[in-house]
Every structure is written in structure tokens, then in C-alpha cells.
Amino acid sequence: MTVAASRHSSAAPAASLNEQQRAAVEHRSGPLLVIAGAGTGKTMTLAHRVAHLIDCGTPPERILLLTFSRRAAAEMLSRAQSLTRDGGTRRVWGGTFHAVAAHLLRLHGRAVGVQPDFTVLDRSDTADLLNLVRSALTETYERKRFARKETLADIYSRTVNAGAPLREVLQRCFPWCAADRGAIASIFTAYTQRKRASNVLDFDDLLLFWRALMASPAAERVAERFDHVLVDEYQDVNALQAAILAGLHRTIADVFVVGDDAQAIYSFRSATVDHILDFPRLFEGTRIVPLEQNYRSTSPLLAASNAVIALARARHEKTLVAVRPGGVRPQLITCRDELAQSDAVCDSVLRLREQGIALHRQAVLFRTSHHSDLLEIELGRRNIPFVKYGGLKFLEAAHVKDVLALLRVLDNPRDAVSWFRVLQLLEGVGPVHASRLMTSIGVDGAATTPSPLRALVEGDVVVPDAARPSMTALRALIDELSVERDPVPLASQIERIRRFCEPVFARLYGNAEVRLRDVDQLAVLAAASPSRTAFLTDIALDPPGATSDLAGPPLLDEDYLILSTIHSAKGGEWDAVRIIHAADGMIPSDMATGDAASIEEERRLLYVAMTRARDVLEVYFPLRYHRRPRGAGDAHAYSQLTRFIPDGVLGLFDERVAGDQPLSGGGSDAGAGGTAAVDDALRELWAG
DNA sequence: TAGTCCGAGTTTTTT
């Protein structure tokens, strides 16, 4: 049996490992670095390693498996499960750095001054709190244009994760905000104070405090939980994460790390390939095992991927060798415009499905979330079910955040951002009244003062007349749900909140019906969590990544096409992969063409996308865009094929033209690209 | 002071 085939069968006996993989799996002790190219059986090697450790007698709960997403951890563990003799992987500690940090801080946080019942702020909460803090600082009002709250959150996160001075980060990554450095610094100071007072931690705090924990006297107690640490996708760790691992390594000898510098695509999160390159230096006695046999893609597909990455400026010399012979060449499909592209993709999807490739074995990948907008419409029109990964989250919708804010104040009554949101749900209450109310119920008070929840229910709060009825409703809600003894089950809590939200949504939002259905969805999601706190943590750290808006409740048995940003496609593989918008300005995104390093990252992004394909790879290139990417000018513009597929690489593709007419109209419409398209269409006639 | 309407500026990827 081949290694690749094991993906579809439940168990792969150790005999199916190649020599390098087996060396990694059976490694005795000390740090090990696996340099694993795309499709070389990295996940399987990790799964075998976990299974091997357990079979050798390591208790599962003494293994720490850090992966890029919780999905990856779950998949890895279920694979390992099928490999172990007694199947006992359920207690392995697995998850993202952030999720594991949250877990450890609930257990050991006190050692570094963290209250164990903290709430986790997600990305948009962070932005909201920064915004709240900014409006409180008058000096910033004097400047007309100021960084948006999301940008502030980006700057903050980047600074913290890189461990670099604000000045440098601003200069390098946010030059247009550099003039506001003073104001930004004071916003960050105030932001930090607010977080501490509210007993909330943002994503970056989770890592910061985990690192602090590893430098504290409690480090022993954390480290002694584990005998082995395994890290996936190591090329995408940042300085903080690398420091945490180094901290663990002080007492845990067996550190097992897997990554591929050619697939580093998270520099915007302050990740650097430096950490994987420096690993052998930092972890003394490291053994390095390269995996170079690609079991995933057929050789013509791999040849094209290799050609794309070979043009990278700096990279580790390693050439992937295809194990799967035969196969067809990748296709480069030139389309008249975006509509033709959507059309061609749908045609191709249906054609392959008729050939027996199920929809969920097919994927469409793109650089940014909205690149699939038109395609989604066309898929909907043709009744092709799909699930989209990445991009707009269900959780970011205002009404979902409203419900979560209600749950959060119940969970952590000092959470100022959530109170601010909750109180403004009341009719006639805006920012000013909300702030006053928060003061009067003591949201900012010390932990020893009475709970703001009780103050709201029992105290004498002053509200505008218009707010009286809705305030009564809110008090009733909080009174019912904040009962300490005899806690109401989470699902009923959400049901109760839903009743409160009905009139509120009707007043605030257009389509209350649809939004209330989302609340039901939330209740379904909540059913999997053991407690309210666990639910709120889970949902912040591992938000439901897929949105399947159109088709109503997704029937899990139903077959569906995968739509995904390239970032979210990391680690995935499909029989057929289509990459759309392969035009310069899309890949590379024209926001990332500033410096050489970001362009290189975009190149790796294309490489990651291409290497997801097993048998079929189609790259789509729309010749013309109706709405210009940005700025004024013509209503439409011609585009260029992505610079990452220059002529030399193009020879590895079959080219064809999609769309009924090569180019519409005549005269002025036909540019240089037009002739090429016509010629290509002609060539296709002769080729057949 | 809340809520609404209008105009302007905007850039992407994720834990």
C-alpha cells in the first residue's frame, strides 16, 4: 500500500513508512527537526509519531501536540488513534498555541497574576476595546484622520508578536500611521490597563502570559506535565511562540518539530522562517530529517509547483520528487472576464463530478475572501452546494456579537467591552448613557466590590424614559441567568437570550428573522461545550471557520464543494484544485507588492495553493476586470497573468481559453491580450 | 443625547 492511499483507508501500518519517515517516527530522544516538503506525508508522520510514543508507553496526557488549527489537531489525533494498539489518544493535549495557552493559564495563571476565570477577546473585540479607549483619549480627536480600529489592532498585534519597538513596526509596516506614534502608544497603554481591569486576555496576551509562565517559578509545574512536545507547521511560528517552545525545552528534552520553509505564509502575524532555520542552533543536538518524496501530486503537477518555487529568491535547496507517475498536466485557463471565470469553474466542477470525483474532493482556492463573491452567486444559481472556509465569520455579524456579549457579561461581569455593547441594545441608550450606566453599576470596580450584575438588577439605575421597558427586560434576563447555585443549562440560557433579542433585533436590524435563526445556530454550537466559560473560550479561539450561508442548515451527509482562501487551505489536499484570479494584483495582492519579502511570500502562497492538488490542477486567469481593483479610472481594465508564472514556467501548463466568445465586441476593445486569446482559441481547434 | 442621513476614505491573509 502506498502512503498516499493511507489517507483514505483507516489505518496505515508502520510498514508503509519510507525510510526517512520511519527515522523521524522512531527517533529516540532529543530535539528533532523534520523538514517536510508539501505532500510528503508530514501529517501522517506526526500521527505515527504520536501513536509510536503511546505504544512505547508514554501516557497520552503527557504528550503536547501543537498544531496550526484545532481542526488539524483533531485530524491528527484521529489518525493516530487508528494507529495505536489501544486507541488511547483521547487525552493527548492538542490544539493551537493559543488554545493550549488558554488551557494552561486557567490552571496555572495565578503564578503570573492571571485570574483563572478570564475571558478571551477575539480579534474584533480587541478592535472594539481599542476604539473605546481611543474615544476616551481626547488628544486623538484633534487629528482628523486616524488609523481605523482594525488597523490599530493590527499594529498592536504585530508589535507584540514581533517583540519589536513600535517605532520600527510603524516605519516598516504602517508608514502612513507613523506620524501618530505618540497617540498610538498612549492608546496601547490605556488598552492594556483596561484589559487588566476587565480580567480579559486578547490573543497576544495568551502567548505573552504563557511565555511569562515559562519564565516564572511555576514553569516547573507546567513542564512536568509533559514528556514530549510536537509542533506542526513550525515555519509559521513567531518569536513569542519560539520562546515558549524554548522555555518548554528547558525541562522537556523531546521536542519534535515539523515544517517547510517554502510554505511560510504568515509573516503578517510576525512569523518568520528564521525560527525554523535557527532551530538547530537554538536547540542543541538537533537531528534533522528531510522528507522529499511527494506522495500527493502527480508528477506533471509537481513539476509545475517546483518550477514556481524554484524562482524564489532565497530558499532551502530541496527538490520534491513525485512518487505518483502518470497524470495530466496542469491547465492554465484564460477567461474573458470574471463572469466567464465563474462559469468555467462551475462547468469544470460539474464535469469532474460526473467523472466520479465527489464535490468535497474538489476545491476552489483564492487569495482573498471576496475573490469568490461572483463564483458563489453562480454556484448558487446552479444549485451546487459549497462550504467556504476563511473570510467573513459568522461570529462577526453584529447580532451574533450581541448574543455573545450577553453571555460574556454573565460570565465575566467586569468585561467592559461587552457591557458597552449590551447596554446599547436598549432603546434610547447610546455610548454616553452606556458609559454612565457602567460606572454606576461598578463595571470598572475592583474584584472585591459587589458584582455589576447584582447592581444592575437590584440597584437604582437611572435610564432615559425611552429605555425603561427594555431595561426591565434586560434586568429580568440577567436576574434569571446570573443565579449562581442551580445554573441554567447553556442551551436554555441562549434560548432565554433569544427571547430577549427578538424585539431588540426587530428594532435594530432589517432581517430579524434570519438573525434569530443564527442565534439558534449558536445554541447548536453551544451544545458541544461543557460550560459557558468553555464555550466562550472555544468560540473565540476556534471560531466556526466555514460559512454555508445559502443552503440553509448544512446537511453533513450532503456532498459540497470546498471554497477556501489559500491561507485556510493550508494542510489540505483535494483531488481537483482550482486557483482563481491568477492575475497580477490578485496574486500577488497589490497590497503586498511593497517590498521584496512580501512578494516572496505571495509566491509561496501560490506554491501552497498549487501543491494542494492530487490529480487535477486548473489555474484561472481573467483577462479583464470590470471593477478596477481600486482607484478611479476606466470601468474595466486588462490584467496580466500573475508574475509567478512567467514564460519559462508556462511551458509546463496546457493553455486554453474559456468563455463562449474569445473577446466580445470589436475595435477598441481588443487589446494585446485579445489577440492572444483569439489565437489560443484557434490553436485549440487545431489541437483537437 | 440618540438616531439618521450623507460623504469620504478604504486596502488581505488568521489565532
Added chain:
DNA sequence: ACTCGGACTA
């Protein structure tokens, strides 16, 4: 196309 802020009205 979408959010944010300013102006204006009630």
C-alpha cells in the same frame, strides 16, 4: 461595497 465620522433633527 462598507464602515466611520460629522452634521442635523427630534
